[in-house]
């Protein structure tokens with residue numbers, strides 16, 4: 181197995197230029213969705229089959245006038261599939277189309293996928309999209325083809341501020357620790373790493389430095405980062421309970437009643453005679 | 454408050470129809486088996502009916518599931534792993550969709566046997582066969598709810614109640630279906646009356662699971678999603694559809710000659726109300742989480 185690779189996305193230096201989005205589309209031949217004007221600089225809107233990087237613009241501009249420099253106006257974050265160590269999408273996929281590559285990234289094999297969309301229901305980050313054109317689902321491949329040829333993924337290569345850093349996972353973690361410590365020392369008390377350790381889905385291979393709580397970026401916090409399989413036990417127990425009560429109730433209601441003659445046997449027994 | 458930032462899978466009418474038919478297929482088989490084991494010889498017409506119904510419904514289920522796929526011709530990838538170098542069967546016990554595909558396939562085989570028995574081409578199946586078949590029938594009726602819960606979708610993943618809810622309503626719908634179609638195969642009035650009583654018990658069970666669903670999603674803070682706009686109207690209709698069946702459960706003790714005849718009168722309308730309720734419940738659960 182090759183070295184584990186990762187993305188460390190430092191949102192504190194993102195300037196919202198969307199070079200990553202463009203580079204991703206260029207390299208991966210993604211047409212993008214028809215542009216939509218929204219109440220924001222964000223006209224991409226979401227991660228989906230055509231957008232594998234999405235720069236989120238989180239508008240924190242205060243409604244009331246304020247003095248210069250009192251707070252952040254925007255939070256920016258180049259979002260992507262997190263290449264979760266414990267991946268919800270992979271867990272539920274019935275065709276085993278979703279695999280871990282030799283780089284420990286999460287990859288959807290388009291020729292194995294049959295478009296059931298179970299992974300979409302599972303991915304907590306809304307990173308997967310269904311394409312009507314191909315009939316299958318798509319998401320960031322971590323530029324698998326570039327990795328196999330020792331090239332840096334297109335988004336990281338294009339990012340002009342080094343908000344997106346690519347490298348060996350261990351190196352990136354060390355770099356991220358230093359960066360968050362520096363920011364906190366400068367007074368950014370909310371600066372925090374998301375997915376750097378195993379508390380979120382066993383560790384994210386695309387992890388982030390955030391400037392606010394995860395929820396502000398539409399990322400589930402630690403308590404809410406649950407794998408789909410957590411509901412198997414409760415769901416099946418509920419069904420088992422219903423089955424037991426249902427069969428008992430059915431037997432009570434459907435048993436041959438007083439109106440049947442005493443010699444009227446169970447139908448099966450009678451048939452066999 | 455549960456946090457959800459997911460995309461919906463866009464499971465719509467094909468999937469709702471599949472859930473509906475799977476409940477009826479599994480439920481009909483189970484009720485026919487219960488009648489075979491504990492009923493009387495007079496139930497034979499309805500038993501045959503209950504064994505005839507699952508196969509065509511399973512075929513429809515397979516069709517709906519397949520055409521819902523983005524690549525219907527690759528439906529068999531659910532069963533066989535086509536990853537290069539990884540041949541073999543796909544079976545993931547922790548993924549209800551994977552388990553369900555196998556359960557549907559196996560239950561389809563039991564339905565085939567049952568169908569031939571229903572046609573009179575086979576001697577009555579041994580109890581062991583029908584009991585194992587019923588296990589798969591119950592699984593098919595209930596796992597669909599678990600499949601929804603094993604996700605990260607709002608509502609679905611916030612509750613444990615959906616498996617039981619779908620199973621209870623599948624049994625209720627099946628009792629209604631057998632009571633209704635029993636008319637056309639000269640079903641005995643006493644069978645029909647007892648199916649009405651069974652339906653009432655199933656409806657009570659369904660009601661309990663609906664309450665459990667509401668409580669669990671309220672605790673997760675997502676109940677507003679399923680009680681807004683059109684969805685609240687659908688829930689009211691679903692709850693209303695349970696009333697005649699539940700009343701039927703308590704009417705049973707008074708059945709005798711004329712009472713049976715009176716029940717027979719309402720037995721055309723009541724099953725249709727029940728079946729509509731079963732379908733609407735699946736619509737509101739499936740759609741309100743996604744849209």
Ligand code: SF4
Pocket residue numbers: 260261262263264267268269270286302303304305306307308319
């Ligand atoms: S972010 Fe979503 S798509 Fe990416 S690996 Fe995690 S669960 Fe799968």
Ligand code: SF4
Pocket residue numbers: 272273274275276277278288292293294295296297298299300316317
């Ligand atoms: S859509 Fe494809 S990748 Fe997603 S769960 Fe289904 S088969 Fe797997």
